[in-house]
Amino acid sequence: MTLFRSTTLPVLALVSMLAGCDMLGIETPEKRSGEGKAIGAACRHAGRAIEDCYTLNAKGDKSAIYAGWREMDDYMRENKLEPVIPVIKPEDLKPKPKPKPKPKPEGEGDDGGAKADAGADEKPAKKASGH
Known part of the structure; x- marks a missing residue:
């Protein structure tokens, strides 16, 4: 009876760890096979040739x-x-490069110069003396 108790806990721990493999993102042969079958079925339903599906x-x-x-x-x-x-063609699935932002003309900022005008009427803040 002692042998049964000493092996039961490690076996249960091992089984519980292996059961969590799908949650960890570890691919198993069953998972890959299921995904492959789903991909193949979707390709056929979309009228794609098997060679295109492989590609x-x-x-x-x-x-x-x-x-x-x-x-x-x-x-x-x-x-x-x-x-x-299919409505979306394989060419449309490729990521397109983002357009580069155009440089702004000099003197023009996001605020349109409002910061420079706003600070002209205000007096500078007095510094606190440490006396």
Whole structure:
């Protein structure tokens, strides 16, 4: 009975740590496979060729992408579904460079010179003496 008690706690600790892997962002083969199948199915539903899907998702698991693409293809054929044409093209997904701000003409600031005019009527503050 002592052996059972001494091994139970470490085993439970190990199981609980492994169960939290998904929360930590650690990729498991099941997670990668599921994501790949979803990507493949989405590509097929959007009418993309499998080669285009591989190109657009280079980091994905190709076998999982193909499995998802193939399953969606069978489903669409059985139910006589047409592909949904994507509105956003792959070129539109690339980040565009931000335009550089134009330099402001000299003498023009954000306040339009209001600071210089506002301080002209005010008297300078007196310094407190340390006596």
